[in-house]
Amino acid sequence: MTDFIFDIILSINNFINTYYIFSFIIYFIFSIVFFMFSLPGGLIILMGSGFFFGFLNGFLINITSISLGSLIFITFSNNLFKKLFNKAYNKYSKKISGYISSSSYEYLILIRLVVGPPLIFQNLCISLLDISKTKILISSVIGFSPLMFVFSYSGNHASNIIQLKEFTLSKLISFEILLVLIFLIILTLLKIFFKK
Numbered sequence: 001m002t003d004f005i006f007d008i009i010l011s012i013n014n015f016i017n018t019y020y021i022f023s024f025i026i027y028f029i030f031s032i033v034f035f036m037f038s039l040p041g042g043l044i045i046l047m048g049s050g051f052f053f054g055f056l057n058g059f060l061i062n063i064t065s066i067s068l069g070s071l072i073f074i075t076f077s078n079n080l081f082k083k084l085f086n087k088a089y090n091k092y093s094k095k096i097s098g099y100i101s102s103s104s105y106e107y108l109i110l111i112r113l114v115v116g117p118p119l120i121f122q123n124l125c126i127s128l129l130d131i132s133k134t135k136i137l138i139s140s141v142i143g144f145s146p147l148m149f150v151f152s153y154s155g156n157h158a159s160n161i162i163q164l165k166e167f168t169l170s171k172l173i174s175f176e177i178l179l180v181l182i183f184l185i186i187l188t189l190l191k192i193f194f195k196k
Helices: 002-018 020-034 042-053 054-084 086-113 121-129 134-156 163-167 175-195
Strands: none
Touching: 002 020, 002 042, 002 054, 002 086, 020 042, 020 054, 042 054, 042 134, 054 121, 054 134, 086 121, 086 134, 134 175
């Protein structure tokens, strides 16, 4: 079974190498649509871009598609909440937005930096806030960058089929990567704390 999967991956990789620009555009559009619906299984898409297109192009696909896809999801959800639950939305949105208004960038970046909550949960929480689309996009790019760096690098590192056969998720999350993420989260929390 694994040989069959590796044969499929090799066939896809050969197609991408033959039609690189076409494949890049299709993968990019697919990634935006995938993250626009905040579907589970994003790790495969994120690592796949590094695997098929290399570290730098994979990183560009990842950071752009997850940020734009999330922005589209948030905008749609925000409008839906306003139409369906107008009074409740306005009441709670103003309270929460007022509470985080002095440090909105930091809170939004923190939501993106924290590993664990599914993307759909992050996007739904952000869609409840009354925050400009520009702030959401900028904070998403900044907050997602460390993880997109890791996923693109891991996908690129696994691009050797021999390494892919030996690849496990435990190699993806190393102690050093966790330390960097914890450090970034602590810095963001300290900035929020001292800003108040």
